[in-house]
Each structure stands twice: as C-alpha cells, then as structure tokens.
Amino acid sequence: MTDFAATKALFELPDGVIYLDGNSLGPLPQAAGKTVARMIEDEWGQMLITGWNKAGWMGLPTGLGDRIGRLIGAEPGSVVTGDTLSIKVYQAVASALELCPDRRVVLSDSGNFPSDLYMVDGLLRSLGSDYELRVVAPEDVAAHITEDVAVLMLTEVDYRTGRMHDMKSLTELAHAKGTVTVWDLAHSAGAIPVNLSGCNADFAVGCTYKYLNGGPGAPAFIYVAPRLTDRVRPALSGWLGHEAPFAFDLDYRPGNGIERMRVGTPPIIQMTALSAAMEIWDMVDMADVRAKSIELTELFITRVEATCPDLTLASPRDPAQRGSQVSFRFAEGYAAMQALIARGVIGDFRAPDIMRFGFTPLYIDAQDVENAVKILTDIMTNRLWDTPEYKTRQRVT
Template identity: 75%
Template sequence: MTDFAATKAMFDLPTGVIYLDGNSLGPLPRAATGRVGKMMQDEWGQMLITGWNKAGWMQKSKDLGDRIGRLIGAEPGHVIMGDTLSIKVYQAVASALELNPGRKVVLSDNGNFPSDLYMASGLLKSLGPEYELRVVDPEAVVENITDEIAVLMITEVDYRTGRKHDMKALTEQAHAKGVLAVWDLAHSAGAVPVDLAGCNADFAVGCSYKYLNGGPGAPAFIYVAPRHAETARPALSGWLGHEAPFAFDLDYRPGHGIDRMRVGTPPVIQLTSLEAAMDIWDMADMENVRAKSIELCELFIAEVEARCVGLELASPRDAALRGSQVSFKFREGYAAMQALIDRGVIGDFRAPDIMRFGFTPLYIDEDDVRAAVAIMEDVMAHALWDRAEYKTRHAVT
C-alpha cells in the first residue's frame, strides 16, 4: 500500500496554500533542490564536459524513460525522454504516417489539446494538400475510424474537463481498420493507471512537469511499441538519434530502437530534478493512487455541489470516465479562480468558463479538500470574485 502521508512530506508545499493545480505544474519535491545543486556543483562544476561520461548524463534519458515506463505500462527500453511534448507529438504522428503508406488522414477530436492539433496540422500541410486532419466530437471518434484513416491521434484525458477515453477499446477499433494509434498521456501519466503494452498502443507521448512533478519545462517522453521500434523512421533526424552520433557522419542513419527518437542534447539539469520526483513515484502504486484520487474527487464534487451555488459540474460524474481532475463551469470563472488563488486555493482556468482543480494523492488529502471547499463557499456566497483586479487577464491563466 502507498503511504500517502510519507509522500506528502516529501514535497515542499508553501504554508497556507492548498495546491490543486498539479495537473498543470507539479509542486517541488524537497530533494530536488539539493539534488540539482549537487549535480551543478559536483558534476557540471568539477567534471565539466567529462560529466557526459563520468556522471552518466547521456544515459539519463533512457533510465528515466524506463522509470516513467513503469507508470504507463510500457515495455522496458521503449520510452525515452527529451525535447518538448509538441516535438514528440510531431515525431510520433510523422512516424505513424510513414508506417501506414497510402492513407492520408489523421483523425483526432476537438477535446484534444490544441498544440497536438497544431503540430499535426503543420506536419500535414508540409506533406501536401492531399493530407487531411479530421477533427470530430469526442463521442464521434469511433464511428469516424474508417479504412481511410492512417493515424488516430487522441489525448486520453481531456485537459479541460477530465473526460477520459477508453484507450483499449479505441486502439482495438483502430487496429481493426488498419489504423495506427498515437496517445497523448499528458494528463494520464501519474494520474491514472495506463497499460500501453496491454492496450497494444503504437505510440504514446507525454510530459513530465504535471503529475510527474519534474518542474517547469521538464522534458517530454515518447513511447514506441516494440513491433515498430526498428522500423519507425524519425522525421526529426537529430544528431543524437543517429546510430553513431560521435562518428559525425554527413549522412543520417537512425539509431537502434527507442534511441532513434532522440533529437537534441538532453536537458541534464531538468532530468536531475525529475530524478528526485521519480524517487517519490517509486514509493507509489498506481492502483492505490487511482483509488485515492477517485475518493478525493468524489468528496470535492459532493462538497462543492452542496455548498457552492452557481457552479456547474463540467467533468463526467462517473469517476470511471474521468481522469484525476474536476472542472466546474462558472460565467466568471477566471475572476473566481483569481479570488481563490488570492486566498490560498490554487487551481486554474481554461476558456471560456472552466475552473479546473487537479487531485494528486501524493500530496493532497481529505483535509485539503474540505478546507478548499470552505474557501470556495465564501468566495461564491459573498461574490468575492466581483472585483476589477480579478477580471484582468494575466498572460497565463
């Protein structure tokens, strides 16, 4: 069983703050500052360039890929870290398209994160006018998986509402029609149990700065199923994805297996911070995390609906159909969220009217939920959000 009191003690949480935004940026693991400081002083400072060999910097991308792989049901050796999530989306979709020649359509849904749609659209425009990005309602994905589709590109958990797709069922449907499946796990990794191998996914991507707590700008990961590992061509032919990077050949030869999905130099400082977070995750069982997450979300929904007039549940009511977040609609959602943040309850806002709250049992418990709702009740009952300064939009919402 996961000891959630022990994991909570391993985060540096500000006094007087109830942090319900780990679905956007995870909090700081206490060990990260010392770990990063030691790496910078003892490795970068003293080893200089020799740190790539002596400190094993080059291997971190694969080692951490395997540690995340445990949380997402990936086979060992088939996840690697590096670059941003948008870059990894581009890589996965481009490789999947080439593995399915003769088909020109990528299917997604309008609950997908916009950056995924932007990256796919840009890629397809580069490939030519005969390629198409087809975007449908989430509920219409199944009926639109036809034999003209090359790639199904889906975010498992909707970033706005937490609505959760059935990965296994959709992947089976895709494969039955000869379609390859690419899954975005940005709101799944560390939030819900994922079984990429069991679901027979082709590709998956995700970030490490949300539920995984790697820190702002922490690198993304990409998964390639073993059956594609030696045949998926990396469209972004970065030098570290080369079979022999330090041969400095002028012609590109893809590396073996997941190594070919490397692009640029690994962000060693960020990977070191992520190591500290993964030490906490090594203490956790995802089934325990999921069960506790559902308890917290159910408590939150019940308390909010009983005490906060004016808020409308935007997330699925059935816990099995949502991730580890709860969203409510409110016409002045941005202002209300600013009022909450001003009073120590940190969630976030997504246009046009969504107030989002993330629940991570590693550091959130029942007392936090009840205390947060008490503050929400005060904000809503007394319209404390109705102030000009709360209605001025910041660059990040």
C-alpha cells in the same frame, strides 16, 4: 500499500496554500533543489565535459524513460525522454504516417489539446494538400475510424473536463481498420493507471512537468511499441538519434531501439530535477493513486455541489470516466479562480468558463479538500470574486 502521508512530506508546499493545480505544474520535490545543486557543483562544476561519461549524463533519457514506463504500462526499453511534448507529437505522428503510406488522414477530436492539433496541422501542410486533419466531437471518434484514416491521435484525458477516452477499445477499433494510434498522456501519466502494452498502443507521448513533478520546462517522453521500433523512421533525425553520433557520419542511420527517437542534446539540469521527482514515484503504486484520487474527487464534487449552486459540474460524474481532475463551469470562472488563488487555493481557468482543479494524492488529502471547499463556498456565497482586480486577465490563466 502507498503511504501518502510519507509522500506528502517529500514535497515543498508553501504554508497556507492548498495546491490543486498539479495537473498543470507539479510542486517542487524537497530533494530536487539539493539534487540539482549537487549536479551543478559536483558534476558540471568539477567534471566539466567529462560528466557525459563519468556522471552518466548520456544515459539519463533512457534511464528516466524506463522509470516513467513503469507508471504507464510500457515495456522496458520502449520509452525515452527529451525535447518538448510538441516535438514528440510531431515526431510520433510523422513516424506513424510513414507506416501507412497510402493513407492521408489524421483523425483527432475537439477535446484534444490545441497544441497537438497545431503541430499536426503544420506537419500535414508540409506534406501536401492531399493530407487532412479530421477533427470530430470526442463522442464521435469511434464512428469516424474508417479505412482511409492513417493515424488516430487522441489525448487520453481531456485537459478541460477530465473526460477519459477508452484507450483499449479505441486502439482495437483503429487496428481493425489498419490505423496507427498515437496517445497523448499529458494528463494521464502519474494521474491514472495506464497500460500501453496491454492496450497494444503503437505510440504515446507525454510531459513530465504536470503530475510527474519534473518542474517547469521538464522534458517530454515518447513511447514506441517494441514490435514497431525497428520499422520506425524518425522524421526528426537528430544527432543523438543516430546509430553512432560520435562517428560524425554525414548520412543518418537510426539508432537501435528507442534510442532512435532521441533528437537534441538532453537537458541534464532538468532531467536531474525529474530524477529527484521519480525517487518519490518509485515509492508509489498507481492502483493506490487511482483509488485515492477517486476518493478525493468524489468528496470534492459532493461538497461543492452542496454549497455552491452557481457552479455546474463539467467533468463526467462517473469517476471511472474522468481522470484526476474536476472541472466546474461558471460564467465568471476566471474571476472566481483569481479570488480563490488570493485565498491560497490554487487551481486554474480554461476558457471559456472552466474552473479546473487537479487532485494528486501524493500531496493532497481529504482535509485539504474540506478546507478548499470552505474557502470556495465563502467566495461564491458572498460574491467575493466580483471585483475589478479579479477580472483583469493575466498572461497565464
């Protein structure tokens, strides 16, 4: 049984702050600063370039990949970290397309994170005018998985509302039509139990700066099903994905297994911070996280709907259909969120009218929820959001 009081004590949480935005950027693990400082001083400082061998820097991408893999139901040796999520989306979709050379359609939905769509649109434009990115409503995805679709690319948990796709059933439908699947787990990894192996997923990608607490700019990860790894040609044929990078051959030969999906030099400082966060995740059972998450989100919805009638639930009411976040619609949602942040309750806003709150049991408990709702109720009841300072949009919302 996961001890959430113990995990909460392992995070740096500022006094007077209730942090409901770990679905956007996770808070700092207390050990991260010392761990990174030790790496900088003892490894980079004293070992210099020999740290790649002596400190095991070169093995961090796959070592961290396996630790993340435990949280997402991935087989050992099937996940590697590095680069950014956008790069990994491009890499996964490009490789998936090559597995279906006679098809030209990538299917996605309008609830997908826009960056994923941007990357695929750019990729398809480079491939030629006969390629198509087909975007449909989330509820219509199943009906549009047809035999001309090469790749189904979906974000499992909708970033705005928390609505969840059924990975297993949609993957089964896709495979029945000969379609390859790419799943974005940005709002799944560390938030809900994921079973990539059990769902027979083909590719998956995700980031580590949200629920996994790797810090701003923390590296992304990519999963390739072991049954496909040796068939996959990495379209981004990076130096570190080469079979023998230090042979310095002019011709590219893909590395063995998931190593071939490496691209650039691993960001060792960021990976060291992520490693400190994974020490906490190594203590956690995802089934416990999910049960506590549902408890917290149900409490939040019940309390908010009882005291804030101007807010309309945007997330699915059924907890089995949503991730670890709750979103409410409000026409002045941006201003209301700024008023909340000024009072120490940090969530975020997503256009056009979504107030978004993330719930991470590793450091959020029921008392935090009760206190947050009291502050939100005061702001809504007394229209404390209705001031010019809260309506001025900042660069990051």
